[in-house]
Amino acid sequence: MAEPIRIAPQGWLQGASAWLPGEDFYAVIGDPVAHSLSPRMHTAALAERALPHRYVALHVTADELVALKARAAEAAPGRLAGFNVTAPHKEAVAALCDGRTDQARALGAVNTVRVENGRWLGHNTDSGGLLAVLTQVWEPGEPPPPLGVVLGTGGSARAAVDALLRWGVEAVEVRYRSDASGERFTAWLEARGLADDISLAPLVADAEPAPDVASAWICCLSGGVDARPYLPAAAGASSALLVDVRYGDQLPAGAPPLGFRFSDGLPMLLMQGGLSFAWWFGPPVPWAAMLGGLPPR
Numbered sequence: 001m002a003e004p005i006r007i008a009p010q011g012w013l014q015g016a017s018a019w020l021p022g023e024d025f026y027a028v029i030g031d032p033v034a035h036s037l038s039p040r041m042h043t044a045a046l047a048e049r050a051l052p053h054r055y056v057a058l059h060v061t062a063d064e065l066v067a068l069k070a071r072a073a074e075a076a077p078g079r080l081a082g083f084n085v086t087a088p089h090k091e092a093v094a095a096l097c098d099g100r101t102d103q104a105r106a107l108g109a110v111n112t113v114r115v116e117n118g119r120w121l122g123h124n125t126d127s128g129g130l131l132a133v134l135t136q137v138w139e140p141g142e143p144p145p146p147l148g149v150v151l152g153t154g155g156s157a158r159a160a161v162d163a164l165l166r167w168g169v170e171a172v173e174v175r176y177r178s179d180a181s182g183e184r185f186t187a188w189l190e191a192r193g194l195a196d197d198i199s200l201a202p203l204v205a206d207a208e209p210a211p212d213v214a215s216a217w218i219c220c221l222s223g224g225v226d227a228r229p230y231l232p233a234a235a236g237a238s239s240a241l242l243v244d245v246r247y248g249d250q251l252p253a254g255a256p257p258l259g260f261r262f263s264d265g266l267p268m269l270l271m272q273g274g275l276s277f278a279w280w281f282g283p284p285v286p287w288a289a290m291l292g293g294l295p296p297r
Contacts, residue, residue: 002014002039002056002057003015003034004033004034004056004057004058004059005019005027005056005057005058005059006058006059007058007060007064007067007068007071020078021054021056021078022054022077022078023052023053023054023077023078024053024077024078024079024080024081025053025054025055025056025078025079025080025081026042026053026054026055026056026080026081026082026083026280027055027056027057027058027080027083027084028055028056028057028058028083028084028085028086029058029059029060029068029083029084029085029086029089029093030057030058030059030060030085030086030087030088030089031059031060031061031062031087031088031089032059032223033057033058033059033060033086034057034059035223035248035249035250036057036086037247037248037266037269037293037294037295038055038057038084038086038269038273039055039056039057040293040294041269041270041273041290041293041294042055042273042277042290042293043055043293044286044289044290044292044293045273045274045277045285045286045289045290045293047289048286048288048289049281049286051281053081058080058083060089062088062089062092065089065092065093065096066096068080069096069120072115072118072120073118074118079115080115081114081115081280082112082113082114082115082280083112083113083115084111084112084113084273084276085110085111085112085113086111087154087155087156087222087223088154088222090109090110090111090124090154090155090156091108091109091154091155093110093113093120093122094107094108094109094110094122094155096120097110097113097120097121097122098119098120098121099119099120099121099122100121100122100123101121101122101123101124103123103124103127103128104122104123104124106162106192107124107126107127107155107158107159107162108155108158108188108191109124109126109154109155109156109158109159110122110123110124110155111123111124111125111126111155111159111272111276112124112125112275112276112279112280114279114280123276123279124159125271125272125273125275125276125279126155126156126159126163126268126272127159127160127162127163127166128163128271128272128275129268129269129270129271129272129273129274129275130159130160130163130218130243130245130268130271130272131163131166131167132271133243133263133267133268133271134163134164134167134216134241134243135167136267137241137243137261137263137267138216138239138241138261139214139239139261142214142239143168144167144168144169144216145169145213145214145215145216145238145239145241146169146170146171146213146214146215147169147170147171147172147173147211147213147214147215147216148160148164148167148169148171148172148173148215148216148217148218149172149173149174149175149208149215149216149217149218150164150172150173150174150175150217150218150220151175151203151217151218151219151220151221151227151230151231152175152176152177152219152220152221152222153174153176153177153181153182153184153185153220154181154220154222156220156245157174157185157218157220158185158188160218160220160245161174161194161198163218164216164218169216171199172197172198172199173198173199173200173201174198174199174200174201175201175202175203175230176200176201176202176203177202177203177221179202182200182202185200186200203230204230205229205230206229207230208230208231208232209232210232210233210234210235210236210240211232211236211238211240212236212237212238213238214238214239214240215238215239215240215241216240216241216243217231217240217241217242217243217260218243218245219242219243219244219245219246220245221246223246223249223250223251224249224250224252225252226252226254227242227244227252228252228254228257231256231257231260232257233257233258234257234258234259234260235257235258235259235260236259239261240257240259240260240261241260241261241262241263242256242257242260242261242262242263243262243263243265243268244262244263244264244265245265245268246264246265247264247265247266247269250265251264251265266294266297269294270287270290270291270294273290274287274290277290
């Protein structure tokens, strides 16, 4: 894949060379971002719809987000017209948005931005994308499991909690890696009126027994962090599903626990990406082209 673009004082850089977009362009921003398959997926979608834009990876650090917003406000040709947001910027971008959809306000996290007259308008398609995946990969014809467990407390974890509740899961538990992240997540739960409904506890290795009910586990840990120590060693007598929202080199090697149905993050990437595309350009979403832009599974 092409080397990510970087923001520079006088424009954009790709490696050591100036990068000139020409037309208004779209992007995925993150730190890191080179692993993202969004450029392949959206480039295929843009070609299918015969739209003149480019979609690239932008490597943006937390310290560069304000500069990115200032750059997007410039009236120069070839402006940044919209972008997706990956870790670790979803909450920070939400705070920088000038307007947010109901879904983005509820989650306090943004993964899709539309730039209009320099203003950032934020949306979140992660919850809807994950919900679509859960309903597709769960046991056919079976009701949602009574238990959902989320590993991690970042922006994707908020979307995971929201998706599990919208799916109809009765009991949702969240595991946090640090006290600071647990406190931020608690504040979000309190703001949503969910503090009494969601169980929050620290991640402890080798401490998860197999539940005695059907369960869905959503891994929202940082890239490269192995989830296996924080999962049951094997499924119990009831159905168990693991959805890891990561993919590619961000997903640690190794099989899921014995007896778990498993999905990596590629189906969620496709679903949330299609919803983002529709928010930018309207229907139809070229689903087949977007799927064709992803590597075969």
